[in-house]
């Protein structure tokens with residue numbers, strides 16, 4: 001069995017699923033991700049769906065085949081137990097996100113967030129925070145650099161959550177010439193952390209701001 005992995009945001013999953021079936025007849029179509037994990041919609045029109053993280057669920061599917069109509073939910077408890085992504089299979093020319101003109105690849109070194117912002121779905125990774133060891137991230141970045149990326153787009157929910165981990169990460173990143181961006185909460189910002197991040201190559205931080213209106217925030 002050969003699995004094709006896609007990430008999509010679409011208002012018409014049935015139409016998208018139909019198109020995949022036309023282009024890949026006879027192949028199982030499995031859906032997953034944040035939207036699927038946060039709603040209890042039926043599996044149809046897909047063959048199966050994955051709620052929560054996908055790695056171990058996909059390995060189970062590869063081992064045992066797809067159970068038609070089944071919702072897979074196989075948690076990942078240790079990010080360090082997962083193999084590094086196969087960057088050698090990714091073609092940089094097909095990626096168009098840049099930071100200061102440099103091609104940026106998405107990376108994620110933590111999962112989960114302990115907060116409960118009402119507008120956020122954490123149904124995929126939950127409240128428990130998991131982290132990849134810094135040495136392992138360094139192995140990953142060496143691989144990323146080897147395959148041509150010089151900019152990193154950290155997709156972690158909140159890279160500034162744990163200042164000790166952030167410090168270790170920045171110290172490691174300072175050895176290389178990557179530039180990068182990340183997401184964080186505004187109440188985790190400190191001047192020291194910003195200076196440390198800038199020195200380590202950070203060029204941009206995205207903040208999730210629910211509303212500019214206090215009325216809506218307290219509603």
Ligand code: SF4
Nearest residue numbers: 113115116117120157
């Ligand atoms: S801090 Fe970010 S990831 Fe965490 S609950 Fe709020 S919006 Fe979601």
